[in-house]
Amino acid sequence: MNHLKAILFAGIAGFCLAGAVQAQEPAELDDLEIAHVAYVADNIDIRYAHLALAISDNPDIRAFAETMIRDHTAVNEQALALLAKLGAEAKDNALSRSLLENAGKLIDEMSGLRGAAFDKRYAENELAYHQAVNDLVENSFIPNIENAEVKALFEAGLAIFKTHQGHAEMMVGKLQ
Amino acid sequence: MSGWTRRSALRLAGAAFAAMARRPAQAHNGHAHHRVEIRGLKFVPDVLTVRPEDTVTFVNRDIAPHTATASDQSWDTGTLARDAEATITVTAGMTQAYFCRFHPMMKGELQPG
Ligand SMILES: [Cu+2]
Numbered sequence: 001m002n003h004l005k006a007i008l009f010a011g012i013a014g015f016c017l018a019g020a021v022q023a024q025e026p027a028e029l030d031d032l033e034i035a036h037v038a039y040v041a042d043n044i045d046i047r048y049a050h051l052a053l054a055i056s057d058n059p060d061i062r063a064f065a066e067t068m069i070r071d072h073t074a075v076n077e078q079a080l081a082l083l084a085k086l087g088a089e090a091k092d093n094a095l096s097r098s099l100l101e102n103a104g105k106l107i108d109e110m111s112g113l114r115g116a117a118f119d120k121r122y123a124e125n126e127l128a129y130h131q132a133v134n135d136l137v138e139n140s141f142i143p144n145i146e147n148a149e150v151k152a153l154f155e156a157g158l159a160i161f162k163t164h165q166g167h168a169e170m171m172v173g174k175l176q
Numbered sequence: 177m178s179g180w181t182r183r184s185a186l187r188l189a190g191a192a193f194a195a196m197a198r199r200p201a202q203a204h205n206g207h208a209h210h211r212v213e214i215r216g217l218k219f220v221p222d223v224l225t226v227r228p229e230d231t232v233t234f235v236n237r238d239i240a241p242h243t244a245t246a247s248d249q250s251w252d253t254g255t256l257a258r259d260a261e262a263t264i265t266v267t268a269g270m271t272q273a274y275f276c277r278f279h280p281m282m283k284g285e286l287q288p289g
Pocket residue numbers: 241242243276277278279282
């Protein structure tokens with residue numbers, strides 16, 4: 001339950017999510033549900049990045065946001081190609097729905113910020129979000145994925161997202 | 177002007193290239209052809225010994241697009257999508273340290289031999 005809580009609460013302190021954490025345990029998800037959570041998690045980070053490009057004038061923030069769009073789009077394209085090859089479709093589930101709902105709230109909140117306040121919030125959320133998702137992928141998803149190709153794709157994705165986490169950490173430090 | 181030239185890019189690398197990568201740098205007219213693979217967000221090898229007029233081909237084996245860019249941006253492979261490659265020619269006095277513009281913690285070095 002810890003990973004699930006971590007991901008739901010990542011960067012969204014202040015929201016009441018007591019109901020949301022009643023959702024399924026990540027370990028109970030099957031490969032196609034895990035694929036859906038990952039796909040949704042990628043798309044959420046792409047949405048945050050588009051928000052940053054719309055609001056921020058900071059060149060570091062903008063370059064980071066562009067990398068998030070470039071990399072998460074590339075991973076999602078591979079995921080869709082693999083699902084097509086396997087003749088499977090990602091399955092919607094309670095965890096991916098909770099993620100989306102929380103991301104919507106966070107986007108509403110960040111949309112009201114401008115200048116340095118936005119940059120700081122965006123950078124901190126990117127760090128918290130990548131930490132939470134990476135923890136979930138590494139400790140809950142990868143050990144439970146059955147299909148070897150799906151597992152390999154998650155491992156490749158995790159390497160990319162860990163680099164994003166390091167990059168976000170650097171950015172947060174620079175904005176202090 | 178760096179003197180580095182961008183030779184080619186965006187070529188799909190097949191088995192032949194993969195086989196080449198396992199061989200040491202090949203001499204051609206006295207100059208060596210080197211290959212640096214980008215795998216798991218690392219330049220492999222990250223430190224390479226080169227001489228003027230050698231060529232270095234960077235090939236991206238990751239899902240994420242990358243670049244190899246001089247630390248002072250005096251040379252740049254441009255964006256390398258998955259399995260794309262680009263070749264640069266070494267000149268005397270060029271900038272040795274390089275990084276990925278998209279993932280600044282990815283670093284490499286071309287050392288004069
Ligand atoms: Cu890179």
